[in-house]
Amino acid sequence: MTAPAVAPGSGLRAPTAERARRPHKPGQRRFGPLAVVSVVVLIVLAALWLLPFLWSLSTSFKSEADAAATPQTWLPAGGFTLDAYRAVLAQGNIPTWLFNSLFTSIVITLIVVATSALVAYAFSRLDFAGKKWLYVATIASIIIPPQVLIVPLFYQMLAFNMVDTYWGVILPQAIAPAMVFVLKKFFDQVPIELEDAARVDGAGRIRVFFTILLPLSRPILGAVSIFVFIGAWNNFLWPFIVTNDAALLTLPVGLQTIESAYGIQYAQNMASAILAALPLILVFLFFQRQIIKGISTTGFGGQ
């Protein structure tokens, strides 16, 4: 995937320019008691939010004996060790699951972004028979929770022979009506004059779409891609239902089997969890600005 670099001057239609948006400092006259209390409360809350990470991280560096000893200590009593990571990686499943998650999430993202952008353009700019019906159906379907479709979808996957295949994981996740709506709203705001000029010069619809509209939409396409990717990466219920073969499990589903298979291996459980958490945390650190801006402006998240 390419980095959805933010083109200069083209935000996600954020109401104000990035630079002008620093936090407010209402009544910043003196460092009153209220400010001190706020700082203390904030630090306590941030610590509360980070502690589960730190505890798990610490446990993952313990030996299994240390991880099962009572009372538990905050730091590994017998010293830090990478044994748990070694054991988990030696079992060979985590790299496979990592690949499965990466592969299915990328394919889902590509299909969703491509098909949504195309249909959103048609909804925004073109006039064709049945458009109204398709649009109303798409918008109405946003309210359907995917969870209520698991039975008919599984039935369908049986009929298509797609149970325990990548396509079985991918296809039912490859539609995101909410993203169509977001993109259509964005295209509606792009001035039509830009396209008119190109069309006067003889460019067809397809060329206008690819050479004018898509480049202008890079920030929103980036935001949509990231949301769809996070959603697919973290999806549990559907891959859990449609896959059984250990070689085809995605990371979240695979971790669930670890939990039941090696329930006693506390350090290894935590090492697996940390390994599974890392990829998305890295994605976030790279795309922090786009993710935060995307959430703030569209109100849609992955989950």
Add this chain to the structure above:
Amino acid sequence: MTTTTVKARGAGAGTTTRSAAPERVRTGSRLKPGAHKDNRIGWGFAAPFAILFGLFLVWPVIHGLYLSFTGQSLTGSGGELIGVANYAEAFADGDMWRSMANTLWFTVLSTIPLVVIALLLALLVNTGLPGQWLWRLSFFLPYLLASTVVSLFWIQLYSPTLGPINNVLATVGLPQPAWLQDPNTAMIAVVATTVWWTVGFNFLLYLAALQNIPDQQYEAASLDGAGRWRSLLSITIPQLGPTTGLIVILQVLASLKVFDQIYQMTTGGPAGSTRSAVQYIFDTGFTGYRFGYSSAISYIFFALIIVISVAQFAIAAQRRKGAQR
């Protein structure tokens, strides 16, 4: 048939006849409102989505409804129509009502802190302390974790003997419940995990809304002698009204669909005290292999979601009308 928006039609008209006769264009499009000029290219753009949409959304919705009137099982038997028997059975099924009640209870218990704590965090971070990105990261990071990772973390944290929570409680001399194994605490424990996991999303929505409140309002209030509390109560909170409305609606819908973390942490137990509606759909369909019955419960649950959504939007509309008056 007319097109969906006036804007779209104007756009289509303006671009298809790219001649230097705009007035002819306008009258042209008005004269034949039923004519669709871009049929081929339009469906060309729409087809890839429309095919997937039809196959994996519209069809399952229809087929699921059909299945709910059959005795279909996973093994393939019982596919014949049995009328409303599944629905009749569901309405008399105490386990189904229990799962619906658990879902509603979870929704109430989780939505309140997920809105209030998100607001509190956003207000605190927005006071302009240094290290903005660190605060954002701390509160948003959990949102990026897969449910399974969250569950693995928290099963450990809640562990009656090995978990740090009970370690701390023991040190200060408080009782140490078996969080996830005790019917009295399991739901609270699952809710607390959910708040930790997802509050960052609402926090970011609030933070963005806070930063869009114009500085001038605060300056004016401060000139009038309003202190911080006054500003907070009479400017900030009212200005956040629409954002709060949006967050509550999105949060209620998200909470109603809960499955992952509860299933992973308690499998709905102990004694069904945390089993959610989605898990009941899953259990009847994929553990009990009763596809027909599971579909009926899916539709009952779907109806519940629609009723709640419509109610929420009606309340929001009422509020907006009230605000305008």
